[in-house]
Amino acid sequence: MDVLPNEEEQMIRNSAREFFETECPTSLVREMEKSDKGYSEELWSKMSEVGWLSLAIPESYGGSGFGMTTLGIVMSETGRVLAPVPFHSTMTASLAISDFGSDKQKQDILPLVADGNQILTWAFSEEDPRYLPETITTSGELKGDQLVINGTKMFVDNFEASDQVIIVCRTSTEDDPRDGITVCIADTNNSAFTSVPLTTIAKDKQSRVEIRNLSVSKDSIIGEIGKGWPLVSDMLNKSTALLCAQLVGAARKDSEIAIDYAKNRTAFGRPIAAFQSVSHMCADMTIWVDGCELLTFEALWKMDQDLPYSIEVSQAKSFCNEKCLATARTSQVIHGGMGFMMEFDLHLWYRRIAAWTMRLGTTYEHRKKIASALIAHDGPVRLGMNLEAVNI
Amino acid sequence: MDFAYTTEQENLRQEVQAFISENVTEEIRTEIEQFGSRQNRGSLTSGLYKKISDMGWIGISWPKEYGGQGGSRIDQYIVEEEFSRIGVQVGGAGSGAPAILAAGTEEQKKYFLPGMISGDISFALGFTEPQGGADLAGLQCRAVRDGDDFVINGQKMYTTAAHYATHVYLMARTDPDAPKHKGISIFLIPMDTPGITVRPLWTIQNEPKAPHKTTYGDDRTNETFFENVRIPASAMLGEENQGWYVGAMGLNLDRVGASRYLLSVRRDEDIINWTKENSLGNYQLTDDPSVTDRLADLWIDGQVCRLMTLRSMSMVERGETFTYEGSAEKIWAPEHGVRTTESVSQMLGLYGQLLNGSEDNIEDGVFAHNLMGAFQSGINHGSVQVMKDQVSRRGLGLPRG
Numbered sequence: 001m002d003v004l005p006n007e008e009e010q011m012i013r014n015s016a017r018e019f020f021e022t023e024c025p026t027s028l029v030r031e032m033e034k035s036d037k038g039y040s041e042e043l044w045s046k047m048s049e050v051g052w053l054s055l056a057i058p059e060s061y062g063g064s065g066f067g068m069t070t071l072g073i074v075m076s077e078t079g080r081v082l083a084p085v086p087f088h089s090t091m092t093a094s095l096a097i098s099d100f101g102s103d104k105q106k107q108d109i110l111p112l113v114a115d116g117n118q119i120l121t122w123a124f125s126e127e128d129p130r131y132l133p134e135t136i137t138t139s140g141e142l143k144g145d146q147l148v149i150n151g152t153k154m155f156v157d158n159f160e161a162s163d164q165v166i167i168v169c170r171t172s173t174e175d176d177p178r179d180g181i182t183v184c185i186a187d188t189n190n191s192a193f194t195s196v197p198l199t200t201i202a203k204d205k206q207s208r209v210e211i212r213n214l215s216v217s218k219d220s221i222i223g224e225i226g227k228g229w230p231l232v233s234d235m236l237n238k239s240t241a242l243l244c245a246q247l248v249g250a251a252r253k254d255s256e257i258a259i260d261y262a263k264n265r266t267a268f269g270r271p272i273a274a275f276q277s278v279s280h281m282c283a284d285m286t287i288w289v290d291g292c293e294l295l296t297f298e299a300l301w302k303m304d305q306d307l308p309y310s311i312e313v314s315q316a317k318s319f320c321n322e323k324c325l326a327t328a329r330t331s332q333v334i335h336g337g338m339g340f341m342m343e344f345d346l347h348l349w350y351r352r353i354a355a356w357t358m359r360l361g362t363t364y365e366h367r368k369k370i371a372s373a374l375i376a377h378d379g380p381v382r383l384g385m386n387l388e389a390v391n392i
Numbered sequence: 393m394d395f396a397y398t399t400e401q402e403n404l405r406q407e408v409q410a411f412i413s414e415n416v417t418e419e420i421r422t423e424i425e426q427f428g429s430r431q432n433r434g435s436l437t438s439g440l441y442k443k444i445s446d447m448g449w450i451g452i453s454w455p456k457e458y459g460g461q462g463g464s465r466i467d468q469y470i471v472e473e474e475f476s477r478i479g480v481q482v483g484g485a486g487s488g489a490p491a492i493l494a495a496g497t498e499e500q501k502k503y504f505l506p507g508m509i510s511g512d513i514s515f516a517l518g519f520t521e522p523q524g525g526a527d528l529a530g531l532q533c534r535a536v537r538d539g540d541d542f543v544i545n546g547q548k549m550y551t552t553a554a555h556y557a558t559h560v561y562l563m564a565r566t567d568p569d570a571p572k573h574k575g576i577s578i579f580l581i582p583m584d585t586p587g588i589t590v591r592p593l594w595t596i597q598n599e600p601k602a603p604h605k606t607t608y609g610d611d612r613t614n615e616t617f618f619e620n621v622r623i624p625a626s627a628m629l630g631e632e633n634q635g636w637y638v639g640a641m642g643l644n645l646d647r648v649g650a651s652r653y654l655l656s657v658r659r660d661e662d663i664i665n666w667t668k669e670n671s672l673g674n675y676q677l678t679d680d681p682s683v684t685d686r687l688a689d690l691w692i693d694g695q696v697c698r699l700m701t702l703r704s705m706s707m708v709e710r711g712e713t714f715t716y717e718g719s720a721e722k723i724w725a726p727e728h729g730v731r732t733t734e735s736v737s738q739m740l741g742l743y744g745q746l747l748n749g750s751e752d753n754i755e756d757g758v759f760a761h762n763l764m765g766a767f768q769s770g771i772n773h774g775s776v777q778v779m780k781d782q783v784s785r786r787g788l789g790l791p792r793g
Binding site for chain 1: 393394395396397398401466657660661664665668678681684685687688689691692693694695696697698699700702703705706707709710716720723724777780781783784785787788789790791792793
């Protein structure tokens with residue numbers, strides 16, 4: 001038991017921090033908000049050179065084989081500087097391929113990801129935005145050797161920038177909505193896709209993707225046809241935990257900017273940090289982000305240990321949703337009017353943190369999952385126990 | 393990062409659990425219910441403490457030469473956690489032991505620590521005074537040197553254990569002319585020294601008395617008067633006029649650990665487990681989404697308490713010093729405890745007001761008594777507001793107002 005980062009983890013954190021702080025100034029973040037692609041190709045290629053893209057890819061497929069904890073540490077650093085790169089979506093999809101793909105799928109895709117030559121995304125959400133199997137209505141129909149897909153996917157991350165997309169569709173309707181889910185991977189440059197950009201508070205690139213008669217080979221199916229839900233559930237959990245890490249990094253930095261500001265801004269003849277109404281807000285932000293960080297890394301660590309982690313992920317996301325946003329809001333409050341002027345950088349953090357709290361499960365969705373597990377557990381519950389999620 | 397216990401630690405936990413199920417009989421439980429685990433121990437409870445002490449589980453992380461086991465702080469956490477859950481305090485939290493270990497003379501360590509382990513010695517904390525608690529360094533209780541002795545005059549407030557403790561851990565002013573932090577010394581004084589008078593102060597947990605396991609269920613605290621109390625200079629802990637630093641360090645370590653965390657979070661487990669097994673007439677709380685959402689929320693906050701405590705334990709284990717982490721724990725846990733008890737009262741509705749001994753109460757009224765106790769933990773041993781000052785100044789380097 002030692003919940004603090006060990007030496008190797010600290011080294012990775014330090015080198016990731018140095019890299020991203022050098023390579024990703026806020027000017028780049030602002031520039032990418034206005035660009036069509038929405039990400040910096042230069043930063044992406046530097047990330048691949050340094051090895052951040054290959055970090056969590058198995059060694060046999062050209063990666064360094066680090067686990068989720070380490071990936072989470074780096075993801076936190078990308079969140080800290082709000083790195084405008086499709087790192088989260090690419091890692092989400094490549095982890096799913098790495099964990100559930102066929103050997104050929106892994107050979108075809110993972111080395112390209114590691115080298116920075118393949119950007120990935122994933123399409124789950126539809127009109128009903130909850131992360132539940134019953135929300136999947138996009139149809140997949142097997143015709144000979146081809147899977148033909150029709151439907152509309154919402155809030156797809158970086159679709160335009162991506163080379164391939166993981167699609168979650170329904171190949172049959174069964175009593176249990178978890179049955180009949182199929183997952184496949186497709187090239188995004190197929191004319192069956194129409195991508196309609198959405199305007200978001202993060203000013204990131206999300207789209208509604210309409211799919212009309214997309215035909216992919218049966219070999220593109222990840223896992224087994226009709227039995228894709230466990231894969232999807234796992235992908236969503238890992239993606240959520242990584243998003244929490246990103247939130248933690250961003251919220252920590254946001255709080256540090258406010259603490260620094262409070263030390264330097266004077267009012268009534270003294271630094272505003274000398275007022276307890278302000279200093280206690282600084283203490284609160286610190287404690288909130290600490291809590292987010294501890295919950296997030298416990299979840300990531302459990303993934304590396306092959307322990308049940310679904311409830312830990314929900315704990316982390318639910319807490320991050322509330323406390324990271326509260327931190328970003330508090331940082332805004334400490335800054336006063338200047339904090340929400342476009343020319344000042346602070347809103348870059350607020351807008352992204354706010355947007356990320358709405359992705360991959362709202363507070364209510366995650367608490368519902370936790371409550372179900374607590375109630376379904378046979379016998380008394382106890383903090384720190386391994387708790388199994390219900391219906392995953 | 394490593395969030396797991398070692399195999400040895402898992403074994404220790406099982407050993408403690410087996411000990412509890414074997415030795416903590418229904419009779420002992422009844423006696424603890426009746427007398428509480430701390431004060432005026434009944435004979436069965438005293439026997440239990442002896443057995444726990446024989447197992448080497450009290451002061452487990454203290455050095456062997458002073459009767460401890462030289463074990464890790466995590467081992468101690470495990471033992472504390474298991475016993476705290478049945479309402480038995482074994483960790484020596486709030487005991488002043490960390491300060492004695494750090495600043496005591498060899499003679500003091502050899503005398504006090506084994507005595508604390510055997511249960512023959514216990515301390516009441518003599519810090520707070522009538523004119524101020526948060527501004528502790530402004531204390532006025534005087535200790536004046538007279539040859540080889542000190543003579544003490546003054547008054548201490550909320551000396552909760554004073555009516556059953558063997559000693560008082562007293563902070564007094566030894567140099568009134570020095571800046572306020574630099575004129576304080578600490579004394580370890582037997583309670584039977586002439587000139588000490590203890591007067592009870594009854595809390596809102598009195599009449600009816602809170603059931604055992606209530607958060608801050610003490611029905612009584614005290615004010616203690618010192619009138620020309622003469623003690624030898626050898627009763628001083630640490631160096632003269634260095635008492636502030638000795639005390640602050642000891643408090644910092646006393647604030648963390650399993651018992652502090654469980655004080656605030658056992659409520660979460662209790663209410664969840666209660667709603668799983670019970671209903672209020674036809675009202676099944678676990679079917680009410682507004683209740684279950686809140687239960688999950690409290691559970692998550694409770695996990696944060698647990699993890700913050702493990703962070704403090706990890707730091708102690710590494711030999712690192714807290715800048716703010718102990719204070720952070722002492723902010724989050726009490727604030728969470730309040731959120732829980734207040735939420736529980738809204739879940740139970742009318743039943744939430746029924747006290748111990750009342751007809752129709754729930755679990756001996758423990759949830760009602762918790763509502764009167766939980767907020768106390770944000771006041772005692774360094775208030776949440778003082779802790780936030782410490783996080784701001786020590787942790788974040790913010791200036792004083």
